Amino acid sequence: QQQVKQSPQSLIVQKGGISIINCAYENTAFDYFPWYQQFPGKGPALLIAIRPDVSEKKEGRFTISFNKSAKQFSLHIMDSQPGDSATYFCAASKGGNKLVFGAGTILRVKS
Amino acid sequence: GAGVSQSPSNKVTEKGKDVELRCDPISGHTALYWYRQRLGQGLEFLIYFQGNSAPDKSGLPSDRFSAERTGESVSTLTIQRTQQEDSAVYLCASRPGLAGAWNEQFFGPGTRLTVL
Numbered sequence: 001q002q003q004v005k006q007s008p009q010s011l012i013v014q015k016g017g018i019s020i021i022n023c024a025y026e027n028t029a030f031d032y033f034p035w036y037q038q039f040p041g042k043g044p045a046l047l048i049a050i051r052p053d054v055s056e057k058k059e060g061r062f063t064i065s066f067n068k069s070a071k072q073f074s075l076h077i078m079d080s081q082p083g084d085s086a087t088y089f090c091a092a093s094k095g096g097n098k099l100v101f102g103a104g105t106i107l108r109v110k111s
Numbered sequence: 112g113a114g115v116s117q118s119p120s121n122k123v124t125e126k127g128k129d130v131e132l133r134c135d136p137i138s139g140h141t142a143l144y145w146y147r148q149r150l151g152q153g154l155e156f157l158i159y160f161q162g163n164s165a166p167d168k169s170g171l172p173s174d175r176f177s178a179e180r181t182g183e184s185v186s187t188l189t190i191q192r193t194q195q196e197d198s199a200v201y202l203c204a205s206r207p208g209l210a211g212a213w214n215e216q217f218f219g220p221g222t223r224l225t226v227l
Contacts (some may be wrong), residue, residue, distance in 0.1 A: 034215075042157070043202055043204075043218030043219050043220050045218065046215045046216070049215070069200070089153055089154070098144060099144075099154070101146075101154040103152055104153050
């Protein structure tokens, strides 16, 4: 009930391409779905977040798509850049409280 | 400083020793969380403090783990009789406001604990 499953484990994308990372959750009480970006040796930093009352949220090159009926959400990174190379984590929580994280996706953008 | 700070940044200890990890949250943030990140894995929730309320300890893996927070300031995570499986990065996060406010959690850089 508390799991968040994330895929793929790793992803290689050419510069300028689209990076897509998917997550699925089980607990229908979750109402806050953030994506975090983590660089080596650093703590995770919030990238973008969505609530289940909308199906899509876009901020710059980053878009979250949310499918409430399927209990799935995904991160799309448009025009991927080498500087986007990092580990990405999806997460979910109830009321913005303790976060349940996916296992992470290591993204490498080749220049 | 403007962000969450943690100390030490690295800690190497011998199996069976006790360790204490420190977190300084962002000033004014009432909520504080501890997470554990094992190598190549996602973060696992450990414990949550909100103001003067009783902490949510539901994520602590065993009674060897404990944490304290004085008011809305510094928190310490203590691991007693460390085991090799305790090796991980321990991350602290703070958040303004009360639960339900959907405020961002701001993470510190973590403490990398290695138990030999």
